[in-house]
Amino acid sequence: DQQVKQNSPSLSVQEGRISILNCDYTNSMFDYFLWYKKYPAEGPTFLISISSIKDKNEDGRFTVFLNKSAKHLSLHIVPSQPGDSAVYFCAASAYPFNKFYFGSGTKLNVKP
């Protein structure tokens, strides 16, 4: 049961431009959403999160937007840097957060 979907397996952007990664979910009970970044041969690392009571959360170059009616969230990276090149996973959960569902990931390539 694929409750979290990332439909773009890859994305390529030029350094300095905006990267927009998208994620859709099906379970309306989800109330907590996260983005993780993963480099090769490493475990995923937490990037940014948002609860369902908000529609935007910003942390430096990273902003996550949540559209509950569309069951859609997106991650914006501005400006994109070559070091941002990695696989990005979105994840979702419902209280009490005993289980997190992950998308299949989007591989971002930021070209110098």
Add this chain to the structure above:
Amino acid sequence: DTGVSQDPRHKITKRGQNVTFRCDPISEHNRLYWYRQTLGQGPEFLTYFQNEAQLEKSRLLSDRFSAERPKGSFSTLEIQRTEQGDSAMYLCASSRDGANTGELFFGEGSRLTVL
């Protein structure tokens, strides 16, 4: 290093053998999760411990899989009678109750290859 550590990092085994993976979470973290990841896919939930109690277990987890977390510290994941389909990266993650519950800290994973 105070991160999540997993051992072994790589395991190659023959079909039918048993394997065990160990995870040492961050010391103050009471929540511990096991995930499995195959190529091109995101992490897939296997099981969740709160302290020593196993509170959640995936329906996908067959009876060949068992996990423990004695004393609420380290955890082990055992796979009995391994099959080729068990080949994957097994990820452990930990977190703690509070405002940042969802910020899972992952280990580097244990890669299993079943021949």
